[in-house]
Amino acid sequence: MTKALIVIDVQESFRARPLWRTTDNQDVAEQAGRLVDHARAAGDLVIWVVHEEPGTGNTFDPVNGFVRVMDELKPAADEPLLVKRVHNAFTGTDLQHRLTVAGVRSVTVCGLRTEQCVETTARVASDLGYDVTFAIDATATNPIPHPDAPAGQTVEELLADPRTLSAADVSARTVYALAGRFATVKTVAEIIGE
Template sequence: MASSDTVLLVIDAQESFRARADDWAETANPAVLDNIALLVADARGRGERVVWITHSEPGSGGVFDPAQGFVRVIDELGPLDSEDAVTKTTINSFLSTDLDERLRSAGVRRVVICGIRTEQCCETTARAAADLGYEVDFVTDATTTSAIPASGPLAAVSGEDIMRRTESILAARGFATIIRTSDRTGIAAAR
């Protein structure tokens, strides 16, 4: 285990999302996997822990049901056997797992967040981490989401607008420092 007080949380970068081909094709940030890979390589180079978090909905019959075979980290991201893996059943990565215990026992004070569904699991985990007393860096260009279609009186919202809104709320309310992949890695992020 690395001895740094910083950990990279890779949230829901899992095959479940690619199993929904139409949704994945419309992702707001097609470079998300390249940027996550840059962050992972950087964290490993710094001796920081990498925690791979996946979302599971046992018995649902959908793409998040482990029985379907998609609840696994996207293959090309290459998690190492020595790195922590956590499976959650809630949007908040802390609520249904022992993640907080693991991080505290390792002396972690700062979490760096990237992954899939900017406004859902990534944002919710950032807020929870801040509430638990962690310093939070939110790497928006290493997250992605999809548009929300119009429904009844509600207007459609683009994935890009959702990502910008998440940045604004997290920063303005003090939940996280918003950074880019290049801020951590010194390497220009993919676009």
């Protein structure tokens, strides 16, 4: 086995947040599912990752019940589910060990959020020597507030602020930052050969 699909933070925590309605790719679970089906058919390793923030009381706090893979996706019994507490899927998990033991040299990454956990994982994977494919339409993100925006903005205030970086701009910036440096950026259709 030389390839792996890493599904990052496609979890109910995001759908439970008011910001979910601003997500640029509401079909992220469906797109990730297409990649999972393709990887399984090819005999590639599939690794699931979820993010938790214990003790915060937010949707990433495991006690609230949202730190689980989105309901329409079903990890197989033999597919690892890793739990992380930082932006990349390597730090604090045994991801690198699992990839090494399986002989993986090429990884495809997808999930939430495009510019945070998925991009950071892609960069770390590249630095570790993996050949990285970034499945751009199997990622999703939200608009990002300006650094000087007041804390605790409502979704409406975020969207009304002209300084807010749109989700489309966030995704475009990620493509520019990764392509040809840290990853090959492809669509799901390109990856699965449609």
